Amino acid sequence: MSDQEGTGAASTPPERIVIGIAFGNSNSSIAFTSKEGKAEVIANEDGDRQIPSMLSYVQGEEYHGTQAKTHLVRNSKNTIAYFRDFLGQDFKSIDPTPCHASAHPIEHESTVAFSIQESAEEGTHVPITVSEITTRHLRRLASSASDFLGKSVNAAVITVPTDFSEKQRDALISAAQVAGIDILQIIHEPIATVLAYDARPESKVLDKVVVVADFGGTRSDVAIIASRGGMYTILATAHDYSLGGANLDQALIDYFAKEFTKKHKTDPRENTRSLAKLKLEAEATKKALSLGASGSFSVESLADGIDYNSTVNRTRYELLAGKVFSGFTRLVEGAIQKAGLDVLDVDEVILSGGASHTPKIACILQSVFPEKASILAPSTSATAINPSELAARGAAIQANLIQEFDKEDIEQSTHPVVTATPHLAYAIGVVAISSDEKHGIFKPLMEAETAVPVRRSAQIATPKEGGDVLIRICEGLREIKAHKPEPKPKVNGNKPGNASDGDGEDSGVSDDDEEEIRQIVWKAGRVLAEAAIRGVKKGGKVEVGVNVGEDLSLSITAREVGGKGGVRGVVGRPKAAENGSA
Amino acid sequence: MASTQVILPLPILPEGWTGEKDFRPFSSISTATSRNIEPVGPHFLAHARRKRHQRTFSEDDR
Numbered sequence: 001m002s003d004q005e006g007t008g009a010a011s012t013p014p015e016r017i018v019i020g021i022a023f024g025n026s027n028s029s030i031a032f033t034s035k036e037g038k039a040e041v042i043a044n045e046d047g048d049r050q051i052p053s054m055l056s057y058v059q060g061e062e063y064h065g066t067q068a069k070t071h072l073v074r075n076s077k078n079t080i081a082y083f084r085d086f087l088g089q090d091f092k093s094i095d096p097t098p099c100h101a102s103a104h105p106i107e108h109e110s111t112v113a114f115s116i117q118e119s120a121e122e123g124t125h126v127p128i129t130v131s132e133i134t135t136r137h138l139r140r141l142a143s144s145a146s147d148f149l150g151k152s153v154n155a156a157v158i159t160v161p162t163d164f165s166e167k168q169r170d171a172l173i174s175a176a177q178v179a180g181i182d183i184l185q186i187i188h189e190p191i192a193t194v195l196a197y198d199a200r201p202e203s204k205v206l207d208k209v210v211v212v213a214d215f216g217g218t219r220s221d222v223a224i225i226a227s228r229g230g231m232y233t234i235l236a237t238a239h240d241y242s243l244g245g246a247n248l249d250q251a252l253i254d255y256f257a258k259e260f261t262k263k264h265k266t267d268p269r270e271n272t273r274s275l276a277k278l279k280l281e282a283e284a285t286k287k288a289l290s291l292g293a294s295g296s297f298s299v300e301s302l303a304d305g306i307d308y309n310s311t312v313n314r315t316r317y318e319l320l321a322g323k324v325f326s327g328f329t330r331l332v333e334g335a336i337q338k339a340g341l342d343v344l345d346v347d348e349v350i351l352s353g354g355a356s357h358t359p360k361i362a363c364i365l366q367s368v369f370p371e372k373a374s375i376l377a378p379s380t381s382a383t384a385i386n387p388s389e390l391a392a393r394g395a396a397i398q399a400n401l402i403q404e405f406d407k408e409d410i411e412q413s414t415h416p417v418v419t420a421t422p423h424l425a426y427a428i429g430v431v432a433i434s435s436d437e438k439h440g441i442f443k444p445l446m447e448a449e450t451a452v453p454v455r456r457s458a459q460i461a462t463p464k465e466g467g468d469v470l471i472r473i474c475e476g477l478r479e480i481k482a483h484k485p486e487p488k489p490k491v492n493g494n495k496p497g498n499a500s501d502g503d504g505e506d507s508g509v510s511d512d513d514e515e516e517i518r519q520i521v522w523k524a525g526r527v528l529a530e531a532a533i534r535g536v537k538k539g540g541k542v543e544v545g546v547n548v549g550e551d552l553s554l555s556i557t558a559r560e561v562g563g564k565g566g567v568r569g570v571v572g573r574p575k576a577a578e579n580g581s582a
Numbered sequence: 583m584a585s586t587q588v589i590l591p592l593p594i595l596p597e598g599w600t601g602e603k604d605f606r607p608f609s610s611i612s613t614a615t616s617r618n619i620e621p622v623g624p625h626f627l628a629h630a631r632r633k634r635h636q637r638t639f640s641e642d643d644r
């Protein structure tokens with residue numbers, strides 16, 4: 001997407017006012033990038049930054065967001081909620097479960113609709129298609145953003161899950177078009193999330209494996225991302241369409257409903273309106289439990305006109321929700337496995353989505369990953385970004401990057417011709433010598449799963465006295481070595497007289513408890529090239545540059561830092577015959 | 583990306599090692615995997631620009 005190649009832009013289209021939009025089944029967010037280049041999430045007129053993706057029709061009035069959500073109690077049939085995933089789908093392929101307590105989706109022509117009494121007149125139900133409701137929702141979002149910015153928003157970058165189909169994307173673009181919003185680009189939610197973190201001024205461009213765990217309201221999505229020099233490639237994804245914050249709410253609903261039933265001999269879950277009240281309050285209690293050690297739960301006239309007040313502490317809550325938490329963890333572990341990776345390969349775990357505010361989720365994940373991995377969640381990192389805002393922020397950052405580009409430019413640059421790219425099968429690096437051993441150690445300069453063309457460089461130390469040194473460039477194989485730590489000599493553990501027993505073979509309670517130590521080790525694989533730098537001065541360093549071209553040819557440069565000349569050489573690209581032989 | 587610093591030293595050049603202009607190619611890299619880069623972020627934009635103009639890194643640096 002180049003900014004300066006518009007071949008004589010003749011007509012000046014109206015000024016583009018662009019925002020980022022995150023559109024979820026449960027909530028949506030709008031964000032913009034300020035003149036200073038900072039992404040900020042916009043609060044709507046109700047003061048909400050997480051705007052429920054809901055619209056409610058009451059006596060001819062349209063309510064949106066939180067106002068619509070409160071209508072789930074008294075006016076559930078006329079309240080449309082959890083519809084994002086229905087967009088662009090056949091009725092037969094949708095799962096209507098999340099809508100059982102709001103307007104039900106119906107089949108309408110080739111699409112999905114909701115039967116709504118839009119006007120004040122009784123019995124005047126009309127089908128509102130999912131496209132139409134999306135248009136109305138996006139129009140409300142854009143109008144809130146316009147009010148805030150004081151300028152009329154007419155374009156956006158919007159986020160979708162990684163499994164959104166072409167048809168769903170097209171439906172989204174059309175629905176936005178009708179709302180007067182030109183979708184400049186649709187981007188993947190987890191990529192927007194990574195970008196929100198990487199765009200921070202203090203972030204360094206590194207090669208890293210990032211896990212984005214997005215725990216939302218009705219669904220959870222995990223993406224494993226190879227982040228290489230600021231470019232992102234999704235290695236694997238995993239989705240669970242019936243796991244999310246709603247399951248945490250359900251755990252609390254069941255707990256309080258049982259308590260209530262014990263006292264009052266009536267189960268509030270059996271009455272639609274009582275259940276709706278339970279749901280709203282359980283969600284509020286759950287959010288309180290993310291911050292405090294206990295959460296209160298109080299509902300006026302829960303059932304049979306009885307008010308209900310109770311509390312739950314965090315420990316109890318975490319027990320109640322234990323199964324849901326393990327579901328989240330399993331989804332993450334499954335995705336890593338799908339990517340052919342190990343938890344040890346992961347450098348960063350970004351928790352996104354509303355449910356990621358839950359401290360216990362971050363705490364469990366922290367125990368799953370090695371210490372070097374940063375778990376970016378509010379309870380584990382002081383500098384974490386609000387997980388509910390990540391996707392919208394990322395969208396706003398991307399919107400700011402491309403806002404000047406021609407539509408055609410954007411389309412060309414996002415086309416597979418540009419995005420489909422060979423990625424290195426193995427790391428490429430150089431052999432160095434460890435201080436005590438005689439054999440070499442592989443030091444990666446570029447990691448596997450790096451898109452080409454790519455170049456990297458390193459400054460490498462030389463032997464104490466300098467002299468002539470060898471630069472051996474090879475591919476590296478990453479292996480995971482597991483070993484039990486040396487059994488500690490027991491001081492008190494053994495019964496007297498047992499001392500002569502063989503160390504390894506006691507029926508041992510404690511030895512087997514020793515955790516296996518697992519670590520990544522590099523093995524030098526195929527040698528690609530060697531070079532010599534002669535006469536390096538004492539204490540000198542050698543700078544090695546490695547460049548893999550688009551055709552997979554390899555060029556290498558090496559020279560003494562501060563020295564003249566140096567060596568350069570090229571290794572040709574792999575022959576077609578070698579295809580797949582790796 | 584910034585240059586990596588490797589603290590472990592390079593090996594001493596083995597006696598008798600020769601190469602044309604001190605360089606010896608051995609083998610090309612393994613065949614690559616085709617994947618999609620996500621068209622997002624400033625570094626992708628630079629990549630796309632190079633690709634569309636068929637420019638190399640160093641041409642791009644200028």
Ligand SMILES: Nc1ncnc2c1ncn2[C@@H]1O[C@H](COP(=O)(O)OP(=O)(O)OP(=O)(O)O)[C@@H](O)[C@H]1O
Nearest residue numbers: 024025026027216217218219245290353354355357
């Ligand atoms: N502070 C909090 N603590 C715990 N849970 C929270 C908190 N804030 C929001 N949530 C929960 O997060 C969920 C909504 O997450 P999010 O806004 O990311 O959903 P979404 O992506 O729109 O939804 P979906 O998964 O349905 O598409 C809800 O279950 C909500 O109760």
Ligand SMILES: [Mg+2]
Nearest residue numbers: 024214216353
């Ligand atoms: Mg979501």
